[in-house]
Amino acid sequence: MTPSVHSPASLTPILEDLGATADDFIGRRPGHESVIGDGTTARGWAMGELEGLGEKGLALLVLGGEPDEATIASLREAQWPHLHLVAYYRMRAGKTLRRAHGGGAELGACTTGGTLLAFRRASHVLSPDATREKFDANAGGWDDDPKSPSYPHFRWMRRYVATFHTPARAQRVLDFGCGAGWVGIESAQRTGAHLSAFDPSPQMVENARANARANGIADPDMRVGFGEGPPHADEAPFDLVISAGVVSFSPDIELWIDGLAASVAPGGTLVVADLDPLSHGMKKRRRQKALIPIRELNAVTADRMRQALEARGFRFVARSDYQLSWPIPQLMHLNETRMGGILSRPLVWLNAAGSALDGALGGRLGNLFDSWVLAFERPAAGASVPHRD
Known part of the structure; x- marks a missing residue:
């Protein structure tokens, strides 16, 4: 599951769908810092990389190809109880397909391919607000x-x-x-x-x-x-x-x-x-x-x-x-x-x-x-x- 080359700019339709911008990934919004990982690391992120993740920040994991739901489920389990999977996206030629708790949707095309998993801190998803x-x-x-x-x-x-x-x-x-x-x-x-x-x-x-x-x-x-x-x-x-x-x-x-x-x-x-x-x-x-x-x-x-x-x-x-x-x-x-x-x-x-x-x-x-x-x-x-x- 080697991912395509990716950067915040290459994921613009997904970031917009998640209410985020590229600035969130370079530390310009205190408390919202987010990270991007890939499937080449055992848990998606290098040791210590999530320490700077803001309470409302995103942790995005990009995988190559289109792993099945059981594979995504195993990756979700690996992040729990710290992170919760809120959506995943299939990045295909000409379009991006979103699957989320609130329903599916077709978005514009990203400039990278593969499958992206979007996580948020479990403490944020369970927060009073x-x-x-x-x-x-x-x-x-x-x-x-x-x-x-x-x-x-x-x-x-x-x-x-x-x-x-x-x-x-x-x-x-x-x-x-x-x-x-x-x-x-x-x-x-x-x-x-x-x-x-x-x-x-x-x-x-x-x-x-x-x-x-x-x-x-x-x-x-x-x-x-x-x-x-x-x-x-x-x-x-x-x-x-x-x-x-x-x-x-x-x-x-x-x-x-x-x-x-x-x-x-x-x-x-x-x-x-x-x-x-x-x-x-x-x-x-x-x-x-x-x-x-x-x-x-x-x-x-x-x-x-x-x-x-x-x-x-x-x-x-x-x-x-x-x-x-x-x-x-x-x-x-x-x-x-x-x-x-x-x-x-x-x-x-x-x-x-x-x-x-x-x-x-x-x-x-x-x-x-x-x-x-x-x-x-x-x-x-x-x-x-x-x-x-």
Whole structure:
């Protein structure tokens, strides 16, 4: 994979697509310094070359030819957790083809050939500003569409988490990183609790507030904030806290868990759910797919979460897993694109049956599922916590 001769000027269409200029590569913009490497070095860059990379800078790796996605995936893995692949470009005669998380596009021609991989610092992609901007831009995509073939499936998943070992009644529930608000809404409806919630995205918070009111939730307390410093931290903790699919977006997971733990009142219940990075499906995607959402790389295992919360004094109650790696995603795609939703209900039943079996076995089938859910209790003041099994 020997690359063609390249320089910032030879990559102008790509730099413009990435919002960069040649000046970024010669140190004229402090904090934005970027580097170009090539496939002749083991990791793409010489020892120490990335030390000057700015927090918002680009690390571009140029390869000869058109390596397949699995090869690009292996190069992506070599850079993680320091760098995250945000796009790659095929530089062909007369045009450049972009593949990115936001979609593909055809750009103007570069004066060099090969394939270019564009990385940014993982800390920047996970930063508060980047997170807020991303979710503000995509907030509408998290709202319900009851007419969608996938609606029954996603409705079942959020209800599964919201009702997982939660009390029948609660006074106050906190949706810790609410997104569009659906898990907190399900929980408040089940327990009769007053609903509080927060999210990094102001637009998400507005959507969550509207969704709560539309579903009969009176006076929801919705705020903007991050799990690493929850906006309710100066108030009384909650007797029920639920967080679904949030920790994998955190740039500081231990600090995030501190914020989560502090939000639960003595004697209260905590339910936390997220992706399983060790599931068969997730590991296969990492091997085969060039572009992977950063949360799939940043996700933590259920065991790590359990250990972290037990170390903070919580008592483990139960574990289950949901979203079978196979065949649910594959059949959902077929159901949506070719079958007009005829499999929507059967897929919910299949997923529910698999999760019920896994829950009965204490989570022993976990690697067959793409997501896990854990329930904990915070002992009342003065109560002892038994040692872990």
